[in-house]
Amino acid sequence: MDMMELIKTRKSFRTFDGTKISESDLKKLCNYIKTIDNPYDIPVEFMILDTEKYGLSSPVIEGEDIYIAAKVPKVEHCEEAFGYSFEKMVLYAWSLGIGTTWIGGTLNRELFERAADTKDDEYMMIVTPLGYPSETQSEVDSKLRQSVRGDERFPSSELFFEGDFSNPIESSEDCLEAVRWAPSAANRQPWRIVKVENSYHFYVRHTEGYVSIVDWEVQKIDLGIAICHFLSVCDGEFVICDPEIDSDEFTEYIATITVVNNDKN
Numbered sequence: 605m606d607m608m609e610l611i612k613t614r615k616s617f618r619t620f621d622g623t624k625i626s627e628s629d630l631k632k633l634c635n636y637i638k639t640i641d642n643p644y645d646i647p648v649e650f651m652i653l654d655t656e657k658y659g660l661s662s663p664v665i666e667g668e669d670i671y672i673a674a675k676v677p678k679v680e681h682c683e684e685a686f687g688y689s690f691e692k693m694v695l696y697a698w699s700l701g702i703g704t705t706w707i708g709g710t711l712n713r714e715l716f717e718r719a720a721d722t723k724d725d726e727y728m729m730i731v732t733p734l735g736y737p738s739e740t741q742s743e744v745d746s747k748l749r750q751s752v753r754g755d756e757r758f759p760s761s762e763l764f765f766e767g768d769f770s771n772p773i774e775s776s777e778d779c780l781e782a783v784r785w786a787p788s789a790a791n792r793q794p795w796r797i798v799k800v801e802n803s804y805h806f807y808v809r810h811t812e813g814y815v816s817i818v819d820w821e822v823q824k825i826d827l828g829i830a831i832c833h834f835l836s837v838c839d840g841e842f843v844i845c846d847p848e849i850d851s852d853e854f855t856e857y858i859a860t861i862t863v864v865n866n867d868k869n
Contacts, residue, residue, distance in 0.1 A: 607836050610695050611782050617703030618745035620667035620735030629700045636696045643842040646685035649675045650693065651720055658719040664710045666742045668733035673720040675728045683820050686729050687828025703737040706730050706787060727820055752791040757784050765798045768849050782833040788826040795830040798849055805847050806831060806858040827858045839864050
């Protein structure tokens with residue numbers, strides 16, 4: 605399965621068949637997460653958490669075997685670094701046939717943070733169950749997916765622009781299509797990209813009226829995921845240098861990627 609196929613076929617699984625992750629698959633995943641980095645050079649530490657040992661569960665998950673949590677230092681851009689690194693793990697897990705889903709709210713956060721030994725200068729933002737997907741969805745799983753329209757994505761013309769935000773583009777570029785199919789909290793798809801020649805300027809479009817119940821910015825995690833997808837299918841130079849393109853009060857610059865190779869498949 606090539607990277608674009610991984611990106612397009614990955615989805616959130618909340619119903620698993622109850623089979624334990626094989627020793628072979630778990631070893632591959634553990635070895636892989638040791639190699640994960642991100643363009644922010646901010647360390648993201650992963651840990652495997654046994655459900656029985658720590659008494660972990662989520663009311664929206666059935667049949668999970670174990671969880672993976674991750675921690676990141678409380679520094680600038682930690683959300684984007686976390687999102688980038690966690691999504692790399694998610695995509696690799698899916699290449700092994702292991703299902704995941706991003707969980708930030710429907711969990712006993714205090715219990716998970718204690719199991720992950722989270723320090724005062726760290727955030728444990730997200731966890732995911734790991735398991736082999738069940739052939740049938742639970743009722744809760746099905747309703748959640750329908751409520752956020754999990755199988756749908758905005759058209760390119762609402763997400764991508766050329767030159768400035770007044771010129772939407774319909775793009776079939778793999779790098780942009782990979783971003784379009786990225787997962788996001790409540791499927792809000794907050795990323796916006798302005799293409800100027802070979803440079804792609806990433807912005808977060810903050811949802812109007814959205815109030816976070818945590819200390820970090822969830823939608824910036826989504827931007828880290830988007831950047832991960834983009835760089836998974838093309839090579840580029842990553843910088844943070846605001847091009848000062850006119851935007852509204854809800855749109856915030858995040859980073860720029862200048863493409864040097866538009867095909868990694």
